[in-house]
Amino acid sequence: MNSQSDQIKQDTGFINESLINVYDSIMRIEESEIRKSRFKDITAKEVHLVHTIGLHDRKTTSEVAHILKLSKGTLTANLNNLERKGYVMRIPNVEDHRIINLGLTSKGRLLYRAHDAFHKLLVQRFLKGFNDDDIHLIKQAMVNLEDFIDEVSAK
């Protein structure tokens, strides 16, 4: 018979393994789902970039590079690819001619929404069977995790 504390050890052990394993899988299925749809030329990294560019923000190239922690040169290369494939637009900034703002084409917006829908489905399943209090508690655990990440990143 398992004691209460054995149960907890088992739970935390499972959560540990899960945190390690889950993301890789999420990236993989995101990519394979998106490629089953009409977006056959898109990788997981590219979806991530499209998500970061977003629907409405018109971020600059530097802002996006900073968010994704990519060098400026790498981002330029990635943007060239997504522009060539027709998902992303470079929008010269009229006030400051050094700046390029980024936007999604209509195809890019479709991709954004398809990815977003898949993610919402994923979260729905993640939270399946939980009531509002439970969900609030799970949210708090994610806050903890982000706090820890911020702390470690800062030091």
Place this chain on the structure above:
Amino acid sequence: MNSQSDQIKQDTGFINESLINVYDSIMRIEESEIRKSRFKDITAKEVHLVHTIGLHDRKTTSEVAHILKLSKGTLTANLNNLERKGYVMRIPNVEDHRIINLGLTSKGRLLYRAHDAFHKLLVQRFLKGFNDDDIHLIKQAMVNLEDFIDEVSAK
């Protein structure tokens, strides 16, 4: 004043964003923490490979390639690097001479444990302030997520 359902929308929205953002950060801080220690020549991907090889299993090259979803050629290249750096051993299988089993050197085991300790700290912080029932509930959410991943991967 927010209604209850607004609160839930906010929570699930946060969880959604969090799931997207958190892993990248985890990979990044894992790498930077490991490089602050005595393991300065190691990338996040390599830690992941060392974790997969594990302390006791003596997995084959093909098993590890399958787990990490890498081609055999890619894994050979990765193993060459980790062998050169002194973390991984190739152990010829005496019963079947085609097979190479994989193991960690003592340096590799040190790296494994350092990474494991960091991960345990991370989970500890993830679960900070929760009681046993809460933890069990969070574990259940992770099970949900893995189920969803398995379902989508299978179809």
Place this chain on the structure above:
DNA sequence: TAATTTAGTTTGAATATCAAACTAAATTTC
């Protein structure tokens, strides 16, 4: 107006990845 800073691109080198061809060993088939 000259010097400096800033935003983004280009360049060149290093690394990672894959699929396909290959080698050697084990298993199956006849």
Place this chain on the structure above:
DNA sequence: GAAATTTAGTTTGATATTCAAACTAAATTA
């Protein structure tokens, strides 16, 4: 039990990703 097939892992050649540093053009500051 020899020949054909399968399996495990490596090598090869091509492609893609990434970075830092040099560069260009525009804006800001001195």
